[in-house]
Amino acid sequence: MKKNEKCYTNRELSWLQFNERVLNEAGNPRVPLAERMTFASIYQTNLDEFFMVRVGTLMMQMNAKEKVIENKTGMTSEEQVKEILARVCLLEKKKAKIYEQLMGELEPKGIRIINFNRLSNEEGRLLEQYFDAHIAPFLSPMVIGKQQPFPFLANKQLYAIVLLTSQKGKKKTGIVPCSNSVFKRLIEIPTRPGCFMLSEELILHFISKLYPKYTIREKSIMRVTRNADIDAHDLYDEDMDYRDMMEQLIKKRVRLDPVRVELSRKINDEAKQELSNFLEIGTSHIINVKTPLDLSFVFTLQNYLRDQKELFYEKRSPRETPALSMHESILSQVEKKDVLLSYPFESMKPFIKMLNDAAEDPDVVSIKMTLYRVADRSKIIDALIEAAENGKEVVVLVELRARFDEANNIEMSHRLEDAGCQILYGLGDYKVHSKLCLITQKKGDSYAYITQIGTGNYNEKTSRLYTDLSLITANQAIGADAAKVFLALQQGETVDEVSELLVAPKCLQNKVLEMMEEQIANKKAGKEAYIGVKINSLTDKVLIDKMIEASQTGVKIDLIVRGICCLKPQIPGVTENIRVISVVGRYLEHSRIYRLGVGDEEKMYIASADFMTRNTVRRVEVAAPVYDPAIRERIRYIFDTIMKDDEKGKEQNAEGIYEDRHINEEPVNSQEIFFQDAYEACQKEDRK
Incomplete structure (x- = not known):
């Protein structure tokens, strides 16, 4: 195969493109105004995590003895960081314009965020009184000097930084923490209902x-983002309990090095250099931001707008699936037919009921699950605890390394263990990211399996916000494979071979490659050939190169990739048979679908794994085949409808740029169609 470096996009820069698509929704006039505020906040939250994890990793690589080269575009870690910072500065300018637009559109709706330039003298006096009585007593201003070293600045917290001159002419720096639970972030102007000032601006x-005793030379609000990329192997101690080790890791992470400093106002170069020295970070990492440094206050503003329903999305709630009755045992119904749940359009309640049924069913002998992220008050955890208390064998693999959910998972593991569940903490070399549940029933002298395989977490909250698929089946061959997976996990190993499932790290990437090879062979033999994949990210170079080869052979390839996509489509002679679209809408696209082949020969899977190297060969992931004809047709419908989405779907061109699509007379919003389908199916069932 001819190598063509033009086919690849750098992973980090592709991610920034994705986050720009999120930001674009904040400026999209077709999105209700209050919801656009949410997208602005999501953009910021996404960018924070990107700096904490990805930029943090790159900066550690820059300090490593051996130079690390990115395997697709050949960029060094230093080159990537430099390009990231340049693009983020451009995105900040775009965010500032969108934020100003949003605030301007809020004013006719009765909401204003104002500064002192727009206040009368009387209003300024009232705010000064408020500051003196309700804010100043709770502040801790510091002056940096020999007796007061530069303080530790907590991750993502707001501080006022002030450049001072003493009465003797000495230059000093002052720091005032502005994040405080005692006073409100939004301070309403007493004489103007609906008008607010941010507390940090008042400070x-x-x-x-x-x-x-000082003269103020310059001042700004400041926010530091710290590296959060720390590996459990860094703290590994074979004599220490694994859960205790993870608790120590969480404590260590909060004090890692800064990777970004945001300032709300410009400060002079000398002061910027001094700040750079204090924080031991390059001046290029100090970024001027023209919007508030923490946009989480927009959710408070939304509460003031709730009575204006036109400013929000139409209310939607998950529907009960017509495939199951909530008045009968879910287990007995699944024994008769496979069931597919599609979140958030359909409710997770049937799955939770299935766990509760299993907890009470005298024929159920065991429940085994892998848990990655769960809700705070999880009914799933309650069901597992009840099952253990009822004498069932309950084996739960709790992945303590689920980033930013470690503390919640540690607490949850304690609860499960106290109830008598057997807890596994994952594998040393591999995170367990699979979404797998196996229920074993006693059937006379034998036994039978009910297996659930999902694309998303066992989390009631995110099941209402993310699009995911959940397959529940009584297929005994699938159940036997799932049993192999759990047996290996209980022995601290990974499976070497399975017959039905695809299981990373040893039996997924290679199996997908084989199926792609089949499509290449079909095309060479003059037969129809097709590859269709829906994932969140595409970075696995082995799979990318195989798809390039398939495209050059003439295989048609459709890729629905929400976020990172390191493959450029539509390049003549190389990727011209590949289409890439991305959908960023009301709900986070999260389901993974693999389709290889056409007609009766099509192989179809739903999976927990993206096509990222970390998923395909560095984690335990599971993909399940879909055999039921009706469910196969439904998944084709879901996939094809998303491919037609030209309301929220953007298509990538040969230059790697995402463009608007205009392919339908009336724009198609796939998520709205799926919700409408769910509502209509539920109403149809009610009329029976």
């Missing part, structure tokens, strides 16, 4: 009152 305005 900054009156900061001279906190430093009466």
Whole structure:
């Protein structure tokens, strides 16, 4: 196969493109105004995590002895960080314009975020009184000096930084923490209902009152983002309990090095260099931001707008699936037919009921599950605890390394263990990211399996926000494979071979490659050939190169990739048979679908794994075949409808740019169609 470096996009830069698509929704006039505020906040939250994890990793690589080269575009870690910072600065300018637009559109709706330039003298006096009585007593202003070293700045917290001159002419730096649970972030102007000032701006305005013996030279609000990429192997101690080790890791992470500093106002170059020295970070990582440094206050603003329903999405709630009755045992119904649940359009309640049924069914002998992220008050956990208390064998693999959910998972593991569940903490070399549940029933002198395989977490909250698929089947061959997976996990190993499932790290990437090879062979033999994949990210170079080879052979390839996509489509002679679309809508696209072949020969899977190397060969992931004809047809419908989405779907061109699509007379919003389908199916069932 001819190598063509033009086919590849750098992973980090592709991710920034994805987050720009999120930001674009904040500026999209076709999105209700209050919901656009949510997208602006999501953009910021996404970018925070990107710096904490990805930029943090790259900066550690820059300090490593051996130079690390990205395997698709050949960029060094230093080159990637430099390009990331340049693009983020451009995105900040775009965010500022969108934020200003949003605030302007909020004013006619009765909501304003204002500064002192728009206040009368009387209003300024009232706010000064409020500052003196309700804010100043709870502040801790510091002056940096020999007796007061530069303080530790907590991750993502707001601080006022002020450049001071003493009465003797000495230059000093002052720091005031502005994040405080005692006073409100949004302070309403007493004489103007619906008009607010951010508390940090009020602090900054009156900061001279906190430093009466100094002259204020410059001032700004500051926010530091710290590296959060820390590996459990860094703390590994074979004599330490694994759960205790993870608790120590969480404590260590909060004090890792800064990777970004945001300032709300410009400060002079000398002060910027001084700040750079204090925080031991390059000046290029100090970024000026023209919007509030923490946009989480928009959710409070939304509460003031709730009575204006036109500013929000039409209310939608998950429907009960017509495939199951909530008045009968879910287990007995699944024994008769496979069932597919599609979130958030359909409810997770049938799955939770199935766990509760299993907890009470005298024929159920065991429940085994892998848990990656769960809700805070999880009914799934309650069901597993009840099953254990009823004498069932309950084996739960709790992945303690699920990033930013470690503390919740540690607490949950304690609860499960106290109830008598057998807890596994994952594998040393591999995160367990699979979504797998196996229920074993006693059937006379034999036994039978009910297996559930999903694309998303066992989390009631995210099941209402993410699009995911959940397959429940009584197929005994699938159940036997699932039993092999759990047996291997209980022995601290991974499976070497399975017959029905695809299971990473040893039996997924290679199996997908074989199926792609089959499509290449079909095309060479003059037969129809097709590859269709829906995933969140595409970075696995082995799979990318195989798809390039398939495209060059003439195989038609449709890729629905929400986020990172390191493959450029539509390049003549190389990827011209590949289409890539991305959908960013009301709900987070999260389901994974693999389709290889056409007609009766089509092989179809739903999976927990994206086509990322970390998923395909570095984690335990599971993909399940779909055999039921009706469910296969439904998944084809889901896939094909998303491919037609030109309301929220963007298509990538040969230059790697995502463009608007205009392929239908009336724009198609796939998520709205799926919800409408779910509502209509539920109403149809009610009329029976």
